[in-house]
Amino acid sequence: MNLPLDPDFVRQQQLAWSRRTFLGKSAQALGALALGSLMNPRLLAGGAAQPDSRWPGIMGSPQFPPRAKRVIHLYMAGGPSHLDLFDPKPELNRIHGQPFPSSFTSGQQLAQLQNTKLLARGSTFGFTRCGLSGQMISDLLPYTQQIADDICIIRSMHTEQINHDPAHAFMNAGSMVKGRPSMGSWLLYGLGAETENLPGYVVLMSRGPSGGEQPVSARQWSAGFLPSRFQGVQFQSTGMPVHYVGNPDGVCQSTQRQVIDEIARLNGFHEEETLDPEVQTRLAQYELAFKMQTSVPDLTDLSEEPASIREMYGVKELGDGSFASNCLVARRLAERGVRFIQLYHRGWDQHSNLDVDLKEVCHRVDQASAALITDLKQRGMLEDTLVLWGGEFGRTPMGQGTGRDHHINAFSLWMAGGGIRGGVTWGSTDELGYRYVEDGQDMHVHDLHATMLASFGIDHEKLIYRFQGRDFRLTDVHGRVAKGLFA
C-alpha cells in the first residue's frame, strides 16, 4: 500500500499554486501565499529542521459556509431494522405472515433469503409521535424519542453492498474495494485536526448482547492510499485507551523529549535520502505518542464528570467498555478537538430472535445516544458537531424465521447537529418499506458522504487525491448534497 509518492506532494502543489497566483495578481497572491502558509507554516519558514506534526489540511478556504467542525459517528454495526425503529409500515403489519408481493422482490438480490419462500413480517413494536415535530420513533428507543426535535431521521438510505464487511467498507469509504480511505481519513486529509495532542480520528468499539455480533475489521478506519497518518486509531474501550503510554521507570519527560528529537533528526536524514512520505508519518507518530503521554490520562480521567452526567449517559462503571462509557469518552474527545470519532456498537444483526435481541441492543445504546445529544446541546457543541447514528444497511420486510435478513434498498439513520435541521423526517420508502422512494430526498451512501462534507464547507467534488494516475474522491463520481437538510 505504501507506494512511493512524490516526496512532498502536497507541499509542492501548494508552492506551485502560490507561485502561479503570485504572478497573476500580486495582492491576491499575497493572500494566497498567506493562505498557503496558514495551511502549512513551513511554507514561509523555509523548511525548519523540527518536523511540525500538525497537518493543516489541504482544503484551504471552504467552498460552502462551514457549519460542522467534527463528526461523532455512532455506528450501529450489523444492520439495525429500520422497520422496527424509524420507519413504521402499517401495510406491512396488515399483511404479516402472508406471502410477500413478488412484484417487489422478483429479480432482486437477497442475502440469506435467496430462493426461499418470502413471507411478510410486520413489526411487533409500537411507534409514537414524538416532540413538537411529531417524528415517528419506535417505543424500543424511549430516550431517543425525547430528542426527536433535535434529530433528522433519514428514511430513504440505500447502499450497494449486502454483506457486512463490504457494506461497512461502502459506508466508510464509498467503495467495497480494499485500499480506499475511510471518510474520517478524508476529513483529516482535507481539514486536519484541531488538536495535536490526540489522533484526529479515533475509533472505539463496544459489544452487543451475545449473538448477532459480526466482527468489524480494522480496514474500516484505514487511510487506504492516503498517507497513513490519516488513519483511524482504535482506543481500548476498557482500562487505559492506549497501552504503554506511561514512561518506564527512571525515564522522565525531558529525557523522553530528547530521545524523540534525536530520533526525528535521524529520521530526517532518512527522509532526505529516500523521499518516502511514510517517514513523515513516522515522525508525526513519535510526536503524537509523546503528547499522548499527558493527553490520554487527562482524557480518561472521568472523575471530573459529575455524577449527574454519568447518570444521564447511564454509565455504570467508567471505562467498562460499554457503549455508554464510550459515548462519554466521545464527548470528551470532541471537546479536545478530535475531528472524527467513530463508536462501533456490534450486535444489530438480528437474523433470528429479533423481538428479544433487538430490544436488548436498543436498551444498550438508546439512553447514551440521547444523552450524548443532550449533553452536546447544553454545552453549545451540537451546533458544530455532526452526529450520525446508523448502520451499514437495513433489514428485510420479509421474515427470516424469527428475524430479518440484510437489506440494501432501504434503511434509516439519523443525523443531528452540524447545521442539520432537527425534527425533520427526510425521504421515504414504499408502503412495505422495501425500497426508497425517488422523490429527490432519496439518499444513497454517496449522497450521505457529499452532505457530510458539505456541512464542513467542503465541496465533495473538490476533495481529491491522485493515486495511481487517477483522481479519487470519497464520493467517486457520484454524490448529491441534500441541501434541504441544512437549516
Place this chain on the structure above:
Amino acid sequence: MRDLPAYLGHFHPLWVHLPIGIFILLGTLEVAGLLRRIRVFSGMPALSPGLRTLILSIGAGVAVLAALLGWLLAHSGDYDPAVVRTHQWLGIASAAAALLLLAVHRVRWLYAPCLAGFLVLLTLAGHAGGKISHGNDYLTARMPLDLRRAFGVPVPVVRPPPTDTDHAIAYRDVIQPVLDERCTSCHGASKSNGGLRLDSWDALAKGGKDGPVLNLANLSASELLRRVDLPQEEKGHMPPLGKPQLADDDLTLLEWWMSAGASPDKAVAVLGAPALVGEILDTRIGGKAPERPPYRGATLVHSARIAAKLGILIRSMSPDGPWIDVNARPLGKEFGDAQLAQLAQIAPAIAWLDLGGTSVTDEGLGPVEAMHWLQRLHLDGTKISDKGLERLAHLRRIEYLNLRGTAVTDNGLLALHSMSRLRSIYVWQTAVTPEAVNALGEAVIDRRRIARWKADKEDLERRIEEEHFDGNTGGSLRLDAAQPTAAVPPK
C-alpha cells in the same frame, strides 16, 4: 387613442435637447466666424449663408416640435399646471423666437443681437424645465459652502448630524428623512395630493383634507400606519403600487416611533429603542456606520503570522471573503489576555472566535470589542463575568454565544438585549435563570416584524389562490339518447 397626446408628450424631455444642441452649436460657429478677423484664428472656418439658413431652418423646426410636445406633456395630467407655467411660456416663446430668428437672419445687423438674445431665452427655458424634473435647488444643492458665500447663494440651514444614536431626535433624524424619501414627492410643497403634506411636523399633525393622519389619542389606529400596512394591491395602499415602497426597516422605524408616542422632538434614548430598532437607527444615523469589512489578502498574511506565533488555529471561512475562524481552545489556559491582545490586527475579520477554556478575563476583552463582524463567540469555561458582557453589548452581529460555566448572571444578560441577531445562547452551569433567558429572547426577536411577515405571507397566499384561469369553450347538457333519463345518475 385617448392616450396618444400623453404618449407623445412623454417624448418632450428627450426631444427638447435637440434644438438646444443645434442652437448652441450655431452660436459657437458664429463666434468662430467672428474670431477669424483676429490673425491667430484666421484658420477658423466661416459659416456660409446657405449653411446658416439650413441650420436655422432645422433648429426652428425641431424647436417648434419640442414646444408642441411640451404642450402635450403639460396637459397630460402628470404635472401641476402651476408648476410648469413658467417653463411652458418660456418654451413657447423660445419656439416663436426661433421662427423669428429664421425670418430675420439675412438682416446682418439684426441677426447677431437676436441670436444672442435668443440663446439667453433658450437657456432660461431649459433651466426652468430642469427645475421641474430635478427640483428647484438642483444646481446648487451640492454647492460647496465657500462657493455659496462667494456667489451669494443662501447657505442652507445645516442641522448638525447627530453624533450618536442616543442623542438623535427620532422624528427629525430618522422619521422625516423616511417621509422625504418616499412620501413628499406627492405630499409636499410642489404637489400635495389629498391636501396632505408630509414635509414638516406641523403639516403631518394637521393631516389632509379627509382628516388627520395621526390619531394622537390612539396612535396605532392612525391612518398613516393603516395606509402603509395595507397590502400593496389594496386600494389606498401608500405609496401607490409602482412607486418606490417603504422598506421593511422603514416600517419598523415608523411603527416604533408611533408606538413610542409619535413625539416631534424626543431623543432616541428618551423614547427607548428595542434591539432591532437600535440596529437600524445605528446604520441610518451614521454615528456607527456599518463597519467596512477588512481586506482578504492582508488578513490572511497577518493570520498566518499570528497563527504560527501563538500556535492557535486560524482558518479562512470563505473562498473570497476575508472572514476567518480563530480557535484558541486547544491552547487552553496557556492562552490569556496577552495572547488575545495579539489578535488586534485581525480582529475586524474574525467571524468565529473560540476562547473556550482559555484564561482570558474581562480586562483583556479589548480586541474582542473591535470584532464588529463576529458571529460566533465561545467564552465557556473562562473567567468572563457580567462586566465583560457589557463590553461586548455593541457586537450586534453575534448569533451564537457560549457562556457555559462562567460567572455571568441575569444582570449580565441585560447587556445582551441589544444583540438583535443573537439566536443561541448557552448558559448551562451559570447563575442565569430561565426567566432572564426568556426575557433576552423577547428582546432580540421582533414580534411585530414577524406579525407583519405573517400578514404578508397570508396576503401572498391569497394572491396565489386568486391567480387562476378558467377557460370555457362552451358546455352542453344534452343527454345521450341511449341513456335512461333517470333523475339520479346511477352510482
